[in-house]
Amino acid sequence: MPKQKQIHVERMIQAPMEKLWKYTQQPDLHQRWDLRFSSITYLPKEHTLAKQHFTYRTNIGFGFRIEGTGVSQGEKENERGERISSLSFGSEQTISLIKEGAGYWKYTPVDKGIKFETLYQYKVRFGRAGEWFDSVIFKPMIGWATAWSFDCLAKWLENDIRPEDSVRRSLLHAVLCLLMALIWIYQGLVPKLLFPETGEVALLQNSSWLSPIAEPMITLAGTIQILIGLAFLLPWKKDWLFFGAAAAMIPLGLSAIVLDPSTAVAPFNPIALNLAVAGLGVAGGLNAKNLVLARNCRRVRGKKT
Structure with a gap:
């Protein structure tokens, strides 16, 4: 019998209960902040007390999409003001890794706002191959997407940052991190460690007091630049x-111009390169403020990701 896969995510959100409830229960709002769904559609009820059935769609790229159905099992509120909304879901598509699942959203009022959490379980298709793919790729990915989405919702409610803007800023952040990493690693590895004879050592040798230590200084500088480049790839x-x-x-x-003034008029000179990298740095630093991050949520009770 397939094992149940479990995902838990928790995020403190400073917002009124009714507003949080609306943004999580209303389909046109829910689908805007939740990366797991491209669209959610509520189906008509037979009567007001009937369970709420819905359909969902997730675009996975290259024209493919996962479609499924679900049903809201009910909404409960206790004497402490806690609310719980539970549901079950599943897909009959053979390309869907998830066959069926169930879970809940829990809203707990606390001093700092609302503790919003979810726990859901699911079963996968494709036997052992599906189990392996889920453990190695899918479960970490869907867990991250859930956490990112919860932080996106929090930024929307707390800071009025629209989910669409958060997505664009996150993509821009990824591009800027990659560019900065490539620039710093390249500048440290290629001209300093692999081919120092192309000009880096000669630049320091123009100074009489730096000439004796030119080679070790270039090696140290290249190593530091590579480490800075790698730092742009780390999750912090x-x-x-x-x-x-x-x-x-x-x-x-x-320093490059002082050591050799002729570099200021050379193609791809230090002035042009350094201004470009400085501009990327300023843009990246400004964009990184109040960025949506999955690690702002708790993934295991009592432990941050």
Whole structure:
């Protein structure tokens, strides 16, 4: 019998209960912040007390999409003001890894706002191959998407940052991190460690007091640049890293020109390169402020991701 896969995500949200309830229960609002769904459609009820049936669709790229159905099992509120909304869902499509599942959303009023959490379980298709794919790729991905979506919702309610803007900013952040990583790693690896004879060592040798230690200094500088580049690929807050990299361009560019003034008029000279990298750094630092991050949520009770 297939094992149940379990996902748990929790996020503190500073918003009124009714507003949070509306943004999570109304389909046209829900589908805007939840990465797991491209569209959610409520089906007509036979009567007001009937269970709420719905359909969902998730676009997975290249013209493919996963479609499924679900039903809301009910909404409960206790004497402490906690609310719970539970549901079951599933897909008959053979390309859908998830065959069926069930879970709940829980809304708990606390001093700092509302503790909004979800726990859902699901079964997968394709036997052992499906189990392996789920453990290695799908479960980490869907868990991350759930956490990212919860933080996106929080940013929308707390800071009035629209989900569409959060998606664009996250994509821009990824591009800027990749560009900065490639630039710093390339500048540290290629001209300094692999081919220092192309000009890096000669630049330092123009100074009589730096000439004796030119080669070890180039090696050290290249290593530091590679480490800075790798830092842009790590999952941590990067606004300080972007601003720091931008600020570092000023002394690096000036030192190159002081050591050899002719570099200022050469193609792809330090002035042009350093200004471009500084601009990327400033843009990245500004964009990184108040960015949606999955690690702002709890994935295991009592432990942050």
